[in-house]
Amino acid sequence: MAxxxxxxxxxGLTFRNRIVMPPMQTGRATVKGAVTDRLVSFYVRRSTALGLLIVEHCYVxxxxxLSPxxxxxxxDELIGGLERLSGxxxxxxxxxVVQITHAGGVANREVIGAEPVGPSATGKTRELTRSEIEALVEDFAVAAERAIKAGFDGVELHGAHGFLLNQFFSPLLNKRGDEYGGSLENRMRFPLMVVEEVRKRVKGRLLLYRLGADDLAPNGTQIESSVAFAVKLEQRGVDVVDVSGGLCGSEPKQLRNVKGYFVPQAYEIKKAVRVPVVGVGGITEAEYADMLVRDGKVDLVAVGRAFWKDPKWAEKAVEALKA
Ligand SMILES: Cc1cc2nc3c(=O)[nH]c(=O)nc-3n(C[C@H](O)[C@H](O)[C@H](O)COP(=O)(O)O)c2cc1C
Known part of the structure; x- marks a missing residue:
C-alpha cells in the first residue's frame, strides 16, 4: 500500500505526494475580491513539498x-490577479486548483446589499426560482472557465459547510416541493447540474468536489446518502472527492480537536468509488497522516490549521517520514 x-x-497530472493543503479563507483579498500581494505571499510560503494546493473559496x-x-x-477582471497566484x-x-462557491442563504446581507437566496425561504432568505437556479449553474460554469484561463489545473466545487450546493443536498436546509427538493434524487439535482456543466467547461482539467458528507445533526445528511451521492459524482466525471461535513462554516467546533474527524466518512466513500478520496479533520502529525494512507482509509490527506500555523508543515513532514 502507498x-x-x-x-x-x-x-495525467502528478501529485508529488499525498499531502493536500485544503482551502482556507484568508480574508486577504480586496473588497472587490481581487488577489493582493499579501494573499500571494500566504500561498507562496506554503507551496513547497506538497502534492496539491487548493486555493480558498472564491465566490462565483x-x-x-460570504465576507468582505x-x-x-x-x-473577467479578476483573472489577471488569479493568474499571478497560480503562476x-x-x-x-x-x-x-481553486475552490469555487456560492454562499447561498448564508451570504452576507450587508456585503451583498440584497436579500440572500437559497433553496428555501427561511425568514432571512428568499427561495430561488427555477430560472435563477439555471442561471447559477452558468455562474459556476463561467467561473470555472475563468479558473482555467487563470492557469489553474482545475477547480474544486464547494459542496460542504452549509453553502449553496450543500444547502440543496441537505434535507435540513432544502424544503422545496419541486424537482429540486424532497427525495435524495431531487436534492442531488442542482449540484449534479453544476458538476455536469463545469465538467464540460474545464475539459480535461481536474474537477474536485468537496462533499458535505455528514451534517452532524439529527435528520441531516447521513453517510448512506453521501455514499450514493459520491457514486453519482464519480459517474458525472468528478476526479477527486474531498470529504468534509458540518453545516456551520469551515469547522465544527465540537470536533475541532478530534484526530481525523471526517476520516470515517471519507473511508465509507472510498469503499464505494474508484476515484481518489481526500480525508480531513484535526490531522496534525505526519506519522498519523501516513498511516491513514497506508491503511487504505484515504488516498490523500488534507492538513488545514496545522499548515496555517506552520508554513513548513509539509517540508517537515517529508523530512520526518524519510528519516
Ligand atoms: C481559517 C479557516 C478557513 C477555512 N476556509 C475554508 C474554505 O474556504 N473552504 C473550505 O472548504 N473549507 C475551509 N476551511 C476548512 C478547512 O479546509 C478544513 O476542512 C478544516 O480546517 C479541518 O481541517 P484541519 O482540522 O486540518 O484544520 C477553513 C478552515 C479554517 C480554519
Whole structure:
C-alpha cells in the first residue's frame, strides 16, 4: 500500500505526494475580491513539498459573497490577479486548483446589499426560482472557465459547510416541493447540474468536489446518502472527492480537536468509488497522516490549521517520514 510520500497521478497530472493543503479563507483579498500581494505571499510560503494546493473559496457571483475580503472569481477582471497566484504556486512545482462557491442563504446581507437566496425561504432568505437556479449553474460554469484561463489545473466545487450546493443536498436546509427538493434524487439535482456543466467547461482539467458528507445533526445528511451521492459524482466525471461535513462554516467546533474527524466518512466513500478520496479533520502529525494512507482509509490527506500555523508543515513532514 502507498504511503503519504508516494506520488499519485490524477488525469495525467502528478501529485508529488499525498499531502493536500485544503482551502482556507484568508480574508486577504480586496473588497472587490481581487488577489493582493499579501494573499500571494500566504500561498507562496506554503507551496513547497506538497502534492496539491487548493486555493480558498472564491465566490462565483456577487450574490454569493460570504465576507468582505473574500477572494472572487465572478468577473473577467479578476483573472489577471488569479493568474499571478497560480503562476507563483506552479513555480514551486505544485499543482493547484481553486475552490469555487456560492454562499447561498448564508451570504452576507450587508456585503451583498440584497436579500440572500437559497433553496428555501427561511425568514432571512428568499427561495430561488427555477430560472435563477439555471442561471447559477452558468455562474459556476463561467467561473470555472475563468479558473482555467487563470492557469489553474482545475477547480474544486464547494459542496460542504452549509453553502449553496450543500444547502440543496441537505434535507435540513432544502424544503422545496419541486424537482429540486424532497427525495435524495431531487436534492442531488442542482449540484449534479453544476458538476455536469463545469465538467464540460474545464475539459480535461481536474474537477474536485468537496462533499458535505455528514451534517452532524439529527435528520441531516447521513453517510448512506453521501455514499450514493459520491457514486453519482464519480459517474458525472468528478476526479477527486474531498470529504468534509458540518453545516456551520469551515469547522465544527465540537470536533475541532478530534484526530481525523471526517476520516470515517471519507473511508465509507472510498469503499464505494474508484476515484481518489481526500480525508480531513484535526490531522496534525505526519506519522498519523501516513498511516491513514497506508491503511487504505484515504488516498490523500488534507492538513488545514496545522499548515496555517506552520508554513513548513509539509517540508517537515517529508523530512520526518524519510528519516
Ligand atoms: C481559517 C479557516 C478557513 C477555512 N476556509 C475554508 C474554505 O474556504 N473552504 C473550505 O472548504 N473549507 C475551509 N476551511 C476548512 C478547512 O479546509 C478544513 O476542512 C478544516 O480546517 C479541518 O481541517 P484541519 O482540522 O486540518 O484544520 C477553513 C478552515 C479554517 C480554519
Amino acid at each position: 504511503g503519504l510520500l508516494d506520488p499519485l497521478e490524477v488525469k 457571483s456577487s450574490s454569493g459573497k 475580503k473574500q477572494l472572487g472569481i465572478y468577473d 507563483r504556486i506552479h513555480a514551486a512545482g505544485t499543482p493547484v
